[in-house]
Amino acid sequence: MTRFTVTYRLRAATRAEAVARAEGIALEQTVEIPRDVVPPGPVEDEILGRVEEIGALADGVWQAVISYSPDSAGAEFTQFLNVVFGNSSIQTGIRVTGITPGAEMAARMPGPRFGIAGIRALCGRATGGMIAPVLKPMGLTPEDFARLAAGCVRGGADIVKEDHGLAGQPAAPFRARVEAVCRAMEAVRAETGRRALYFPNLSGRPEEIEDNLRFLKEAGADGVLVMPGLFGFGLVHRIAGDAALGLPVMTHPSFLGPYVLAPDNGIDHGVLFGTIQRLAGSDISVFPNVGGRFGFTAADCGQIAAACRAPGGPGKPMLPSPGGGMSVARAAEMQAMYGEDVVYLLGGSLLRDPARIDEAVAAMRAALDRG
Template identity: 35%
Template structure:
């Protein structure tokens, strides 16, 4: 096997960057802190990670990571690319992670070290089937062939009884929503068990489908220990549900892959806890690298955040995340970008202008549930704003004809 994985890192170190890169390569392949007897030149030639390139740049000037050694005044920064022989670990995502990340973040010679990108060889496509539904399957199931897909998160996030949840869902489906999801905090607790929520929600969805011929997707949160998650999936499937949600970082990438191979429903991939591995610019895994792995293991929808969100990412970072998710990966692995966090109707024009597509699932929580005229007006404001954006009609012009949109601007535009 001659295939290699190319991993790109942002590195800062008081060591010369060539030496720092060689330490990284050795630590994550054949080496240890000293050359050992059986680490022959022949073995190293076949199995050692290799330094592909070093692009020196200005260091960030940030305080070094805790425990970092070396003179802070001597710190250099740059992008380091390493090649890892696939012979070392095979097309296995858990073992790939051990190779390209593993102990790197703990090495004391680094003031900063972050995995920025991964270039993966064809054997990963041979092993991992990827999304089963993707964009086309999602549109088909929800009956929304064109235009942006409008969705929401159940609010309040937790605390509703199954009966109260059914009332909220009835209002949303009557308003023309395309997609509803459990909040990631709504699990399978004793107050509102998944079985009871499914029993309450599915008759509402089915009755709406009987009347209209169209059933919005409801992503029930099935995240749990693997054996329970499988039973949760089967519960939703047997009740006629058409989508499940898994929190990727809570069940792990291997857990999502395990679910994908069993699932007969689209998997809505939530990235909760992602900030723990990516928020720091000095350590962790960048979204660009992480999203490739999430797509490989088979999520059909993947959260990217949205413009002007309430979290840490800048608008430029959000747009880069949306673009990354839409890039072909090993010839496919198309997923639906999910825009969320602080979304409302007034962001449609800016988002559409920046992204240039309506192949998006945009989720408005407060932007729908917090509309002063109710959830139907909230959904209408989102639909009208996106339609105006797509057809080149200014927001104010459309709002002058649509009271729900005008009221949304009055409420959220402040």
């Protein structure tokens, strides 16, 4: 059975300390007992993590590659992540910089159901960057959001995405909002022939999630926005794997910031917003854009985009979706940075004149088309 590997960057003063830290991770992520009490046989031979490689990266910085048995993860995506970086995530000076699932885990986690090609086919945008205006702010009524969505479709949006802050607030409860937006978008699509997709933000108490998923599908939504930092990557995996539901998934980075922001701890940007998202089955990964208000660098964003679209997997290539600081003025700069296979999120810059949001979306489309 092909083992999967995880690459870690470690802080250690000496090679001996780095080896000891790597061996400690191998124990911590699997058997979680002292090495001298690991049972001989299958537990020691297969389940126990194996340190495959140790190498120096810089003074006091080391790279360790550790392999794990697929049997340590089983068929649960959450347990797979638990093996990748469970207890070790609580320790200092350890950062996940790579995950290679191997043939067995790749078969258990086939990745995005739609991917880049599937999303393009659904929205009818064969080439070029895609535009995803964001419905916001909270406090508006369902009718307000419906008017904004209709304007976005008229302007040439490819995806109409709800803001991650829209949940079950009294002003626009989840179901009333979804129904209103679906009706408005369907009417404008029939009128214009456009095929813009609607991704409502999945919300509700835990016991309501399955019913809300079925509801948004039956109401006419074309996809779903999920916050794995709050709902869990296991939910993304469950939605992506449901052929009967058949909904593409867009994932939002809310609550995930602490995983990437400390340079010596957590998870590399490309691994969290690219590799793990693909393994979970997301089709579109939203992340903070360079030049916005969140502090991601051009290198961070480039790493994410590369991991989302790497042709070697895992699973189908997915769409990176930078958000924050997007505008017509930056269209050429962003297109040069990200290329064509990208979904640009447009938020506050479109909402200065909500009644003319169609013109703002059309201006962005024209700017992207000009290159």
